[in-house]
Amino acid sequence: MIKIQGVRKQYKGNLVLNLPTIKIETGSTVGIVGNNGAGKTTMFRVILDLIMPNDGEVLLKDIPVKGKDEWKSFTSSFLDEGFLISFLTPDEYFAFVGGLHKMSPADIGLALQRFEGIFNDEVRGKEKYIRDLSKGNQKKIGIASAFLGNPEIIILDEPFANLDPSTQIKLKRLLIEYRNDHSVTYLISSHDLTHITEVCDRIIVLEKGEVIKDLHTSPSTLTELQEYFNNG
Numbered sequence: 531m532i533k534i535q536g537v538r539k540q541y542k543g544n545l546v547l548n549l550p551t552i553k554i555e556t557g558s559t560v561g562i563v564g565n566n567g568a569g570k571t572t573m574f575r576v577i578l579d580l581i582m583p584n585d586g587e588v589l590l591k592d593i594p595v596k597g598k599d600e601w602k603s604f605t606s607s608f609l610d611e612g613f614l615i616s617f618l619t620p621d622e623y624f625a626f627v628g629g630l631h632k633m634s635p636a637d638i639g640l641a642l643q644r645f646e647g648i649f650n651d652e653v654r655g656k657e658k659y660i661r662d663l664s665k666g667n668q669k670k671i672g673i674a675s676a677f678l679g680n681p682e683i684i685i686l687d688e689p690f691a692n693l694d695p696s697t698q699i700k701l702k703r704l705l706i707e708y709r710n711d712h713s714v715t716y717l718i719s720s721h722d723l724t725h726i727t728e729v730c731d732r733i734i735v736l737e738k739g740e741v742i743k744d745l746h747t748s749p750s751t752l753t754e755l756q757e758y759f760n761n762g
């Protein structure tokens with residue numbers, strides 16, 4: 531269970547996030563949508579204790595993220611390329627992240643097998659540094675790394691952005707298949723309403739830091755979201 535309790539974040543007096551109590555059940559897949567500047571990334575950064583809220587708190591499996599470390603062993607994320615180590619090759623980076631989870635090279639290889647289709651022979655076994663890869667391939671490395679170590683909570687900020695259409699479809703399938711095989715809670719932001727409604731069972735719409743809608747996905751959700759953003 532993820533509990534977000536009255537989180538507010540201000541920058542220079544501007545309130546950019548003003549969340550009510552939000553409870554996210556274990557095993558659910560929650561999509562966060564909203565126009566540019568709505569507060570999606572800020573929300574993820576607060577959840578991951580990368581920035582401090584002015585008010586409120588976040589608990590992951592009842593552990594407050596602020597001041598505790600225990601939640602880090604079951605929570606993983608990829609928000610942006612800043613998470614990568616650009617002077618490593620992809621394999622060196624996977625070894626580094628896998629090492630943090632005490633995974634053997636064989637276990638890392640096994641865990642990455644499900645990403646082979648997504649990597650499309652452009653990521654593993656290459657002697658190129660991450661900094662020299664395309665934005666899309668960098669994103670693939672970050673997303674794949676977030677799945678190392680069997681995390682229980684995975685937070686992905688705009689995972690479909692910068693990926694080619696076939697990779698987006700493969701990623702969508704992978705997210706669903708992984709969820710079917712493992713007990714995982716996802717928090718995923720996206721500007722792609724079709725992908726997000728296909729993958730998520732609950733969708734939260736943010737606007738100027740406020741929750742505008744909190745929907746359980748149904749056959750009418752995509753139309754409802756399209757109408758909402760059409761009128762925005």
Ligand SMILES: Nc1ncnc2c1ncn2[C@@H]1O[C@H](COP(=O)(O)OP(=O)(O)OP(=O)(O)O)[C@@H](O)[C@H]1O
Nearest residue numbers: 541542546564565566567568569570571572573736
């Ligand atoms: N470090 C910062 N200093 C000042 N303002 C910030 C800072 N970080 C974020 N903001 C502001 O907070 C608001 C929310 O930004 P955030 O990046 O969370 O939005 P977002 O929904 O992720 O947007 P996008 O879809 O463009 O990625 C924006 O108005 C942004 O300018």
